[in-house]
Amino acid sequence: MTQTSTGASKSDTAMIVLENLSKRYVLRGGNEVEALKNVNLTVNAGSIHGIVGQSGAGKSTLIRCLTGLEQPTEGNVYLDGKQITGLGHNTLRKERRKIGMVFQSANLLDSRTALENIAYPLKIAGVGKKERQERAKELLEIVGLAGRGDSYPSQLSGGQQQRVGIARALAAKPEVVLCDEPTSALDAETTRQILTLLEQIRDTMGVTVVIITHEMGVVREICDSATMLEHGQILETGPVRKIVANPKSKLARELVPMPSLDDADIPEGTTVLDVMFTSKPGVPTGATVLSLASRMGADVAAGTFESMAEVQVGRLALTVPTIHLKQIMETLEQNDIAVEVRS
Ligand SMILES: Nc1ncnc2c1ncn2[C@@H]1O[C@H](COP(=O)(O)OP(=O)(O)OP(=O)(O)O)[C@@H](O)[C@H]1O
Ligand SMILES: [Mg+2]
DSSP, X not given: OOBOTTSSBGGGSEEEEEEEEEEEEEOTTSOEEEEEXXXXXXXXXXXXXXXXXXXXXXXXXXXXXXXXSSOOSEEEEEETTEEOTTOOXXXXXXXXXXXXXXXXXXXXXXXXXXXXXXXXXXXXXXOOHHHHHHHHHHHHXXXXXXXXXXXXXXXXXXXXXXXXXXXXXXXXXXXXXXXXXXXXXXXXXXXXXXXXXXXXXXXXXXXXEEEEESOHHHHHHHOSEEEEEETTEEEEEEEHHHHHHSOOSHHHHTTSOOOOOOGGGSOTTEEEEEEEEEOBTTBOHHHHHHHHHHHTTOEEEEEEEEEETTEEEEEXXXXXXXXXXXXXXXXXXXXXXXXXXXX
């Protein structure tokens, strides 16, 4: 948890607030698309927040409203306590400097070196040569590329280019780093390295990180909180540990991969229950699930455990005698265990 100089916890303050945000696009011919419908969410300062949703869910629209590139049809956007909806051009430009952007492809300038790419936004902002070079060097080191400042983008790997992209986003000392699918073009190992880097940056600089992604793995790896979007609406939003403890949507259940189960392992006369639970201090939830279920004749057919947002999350496929299905589901639900018949 990030501490401010006053000792107060920075994560208790809201860095981004979206309030009753709606966006309708009018298409040629007069039809309307509701890209966002009454979206309410808060991202705490110093946290890493994931925004997840399938193609067309409204993620990019949300980002454009957040950066003031697009005016919402209704609602408000607050950045660091300041309302940014309805601001004039110049004031908005100033506020926008509080946001650094990272994209799926680093979009570096091919004719400039890594160092020059990082320093470029500072040049635009009118920072003197010496100062911007020093800052760029410092950032190059932070992203693990010290010594590669003179390399051109074509001489760097995809992961290294993304590191330069991250350094460039940090150049103007933003409060928020907004990443739009930052790892979608990278392999698994490079993805892990980039996510670790984002986490380090949050830890050392205290910036707030927002990651737009369609990959649940990203949320699982580094997000403190998340928002699940579907058809422009929020399915769930809040701390990851709360979402996984009581997932209300199919999308949220995807946070923990369903263990694979062979049909041959499902005994006749049984139904498969999909059970999710988290470890809570002092409550052996996993053991509770097992003992409750086995007492009523259920068996664990498959299971998986993940460590996420500092809690242990389990997902089990239980085969239960179909005649006891209702009773078993009721018992588990009474014990606050999220359970569903596996589809
Ligand atoms: N400028 C626009 N004019 C009209 N409709 C738009 C516009 N931008 C987005 N939309 C529509 O709004 C909805 C949400 O689009 P958006 O681009 O925000 O989704 P997304 O979650 O970013 O998808 P993807 O993962 O494919 O990038 C879609 O139905 C899209 O067709
Ligand atoms: Mg998009």
